Amino acid sequence: MNEALFIYSEEQLTYKFNDDHPFNHVRLNLTHDLLRDMGALKDNHIIPPRMATDEEIALIHDTSYIEAVKAAGEGKLSAGVANNYGLGTEDTPIFPHMHEASALLVGGTLTAVDKVMTGESQHALNLGGGLHHGFRGKASGFCIYNDSSIAIEYMRKKYGARVLYVDTDAHHGDGVQWAFYEDHDVCTFSIHETGRYLFPGTGAVSEKGAGQGFGYSINIPLDAFTEDESFIHCYETALRELIEFFKPDVLFTQNGADAHYHDPLTHLSTTIKTYHYIPKVAHELAHEYCDGKWIAVGGGGYDIWRVVPRAWAIIWLEMTNQKDLIEEELPESWLKKWQPKSPVTIPPKWSDPENMYPPIPRKQEITEKNEKMLEKALYHIRNEKK
């Protein structure tokens, strides 16, 4: 059995809205290169993604929506109809062959799922996936098809698995949450910047699921300017208690890398330190509770030069127990290749500099507020344990 597989091909970069769009899958290329240059990723680790079939996409999405995406990609969808499906907006503009590009991202996540669920590999990573805002019949927040929702439903149908979904993207994982809101075989956990101002606005601690699914949606909204210590504490405490409570068959993590201080779209203040902890805890718990079954996908992350390559490379290094390959400096060959293309100076080190940002005056208040959110989020789990 393989320890881990890396789902990747250059074709994943065809999911591209336009040159000015903040969602840019060059990130995949940057991360792949970084891992190659440090000798952590070999040919036999890499599996190209397959295409998802229409039937698979229809596990979550309406057939009329899939038809609309196809038509849009061929330039055959009128602006009025497109608008009803959230297509052709500034967030999710129409681009040629958008159905094929989106179906490939979904297929990548399904490839990862199959490799893990059939026992071919313990873990699998598809950084091209993690498009957690996609809705049943509507594109939203840069996401067309929701690969994560599809993969979870696929695992339930094909393998009868109970799935714990963990979403550390700075934006609330709304698409996945609503898809399984009334389901008690899928538990969704999202930790994110509060939706008071930030897109999509949902993800309040009071959103706990409905009907049979009550108690199986967990949300921890963090205050703006939350730093490493508080983020890590909330994440780790919640995940440990949650996994013990839910006892899933498989762990599925969405690894948006946009909670970093440098991220241009959000207002959290974590550093690369948080991105060491997120996969570390997931890895440990996957072995403890899920017989190692762990599927990880990408997600948001809009500082594609200074943050995402390091944050995502660490997931792979953690999965394959190769973190000892991390030296102080990033590989010179990688910096040489990519620095000329970057509009900002890429930090040459794996760790972020001390004093990267000025001290945050309300730190104490923010920490206490987050702690209260954590308590509220876990209230019913802790009650049940008593």
Add this chain to the structure above:
Amino acid sequence: MLVEEAMKTDVITVNKETTIQEAIELLEKHKIRHIPVVEQDHTLIGIVSDRDIRDARPSIFHKHLDDDQFLQEPVSKIMKSPVHTAHPFDFIDEAAVILYEKDIGSLPVVTDDDKLEGILTETDVLHTLIKLTGAHQPSSRIEVVVPNISGQLANIANILKEHDVNVTSVLVYPTKDTKNKTLTFRVQTMDPRQIISEIKKKGYEVSWPALPRWSYDE
């Protein structure tokens, strides 16, 4: 928005001979607090609330009286009449004012000939508020402080139009001093940076969100 768009139409009703016992069971079974009392042709004649029933109940300190006897009385003995009502074509805000001013929890909705068409409860009004603020739709929120003079909303709306961004909701409310107003927009985009910087360029104060602390242009 009209009352008929927000009201519930599958109303649980009783007639005037229904016993208080049966009314209690209906309240509990359907988790409701109000039951309209109607004639056979659906003409509204009264309303019974959980509070009316509570008032009719003997005190728990009067244990030895024939407690349960009152349960067999008809609801007509305790129902409130005449009833505060709304019309399907009333504005929801008018109905909300009645609920608030009369300090009541629901309004039966009747046509001109007093036939019951639906019921509008506090919960329905609250749900409407959620819809009006757009809080249930994926969106980003932007708050702009503008001078309290005409044309300001149009100026900001124009910026949104130029960026081709759909607006989920707009709220206008006065600030503490009357010189300014706060405009709150919910817009359907995950990336409001361009819009915020345009608004600022036009000289307005964006009270939140703050622009990121750096940008690629620096």
